[in-house]
Amino acid sequence: MNEPFACTYADVIYRPWVTQTLMDTPYDITLVVDTAWRERYAARTLHPEDDGEKILADGARVTRISRDIAPEAAHGEYIGVAKFSERGARLLRDHFHRVCREYNGAPFQGAASVQKAYLIQLFQEMVEQGVEIHKVDIAGGYYEIDTTQDYEIANEVW
Known part of the structure; x- marks a missing residue:
């Protein structure tokens, strides 16, 4: 992890434009955030909103990321897709080891x-240690598959 990279959770699918939107950002660390996430959760009776990886932000800067954020207070949900510049990769690696x-x-x-x-x-x-983590917003264009129900819904609506 000495070079720039993008990473993704293995249980998500997303449209190609999501990747392009992420790659066009100038930040050292950028997370993709779905602002329409609550619409997707409406049909997910086996996966509650409170399990979402929600974020709070000040503009493009992430100020908090947690499952404990109240759904109605969240700016959106981190979809599990991120980009790291060379500096961002070093920060991630250094903080992980620390x-x-x-x-x-x-x-x-x-x-x-x-x-x-x-x-x-x-x-x-x-x-909390002062590292700037930024977000790029999307509204849909992605689906998380955690349960058989999610798989069935994704097949139906995707």
Whole structure:
């Protein structure tokens, strides 16, 4: 991870324009955020809104990322797609190694341990340490498949 890269969760599908929108951003760390996420959750009875990886933002800058954000307060949901410049990759790598040393076997950002933490908990730690993480908004164009129900809905509407 010494060079720029983009990454994606394995349980999401998205339209090609989502990737192009992300790649056109100038920031060191950019997360794709769906602002129409609550519409998608309406039919997802097996996956509640409170499980979404929600964000708060000030303009394009992410100020908080957590599952604990109230759905009605959230700017949107992080879809699991991100881009890192060379500097952003170094920041991610450095903070990952730091938290592994500092929190080895200890609670971390609400997780039982750093080993059981979600990626968004590392992102939140980075935000709290002053790292600028930005977002790019989309309104739809993506679907998360966590359950058989999600798969069936995606096949129907996609």
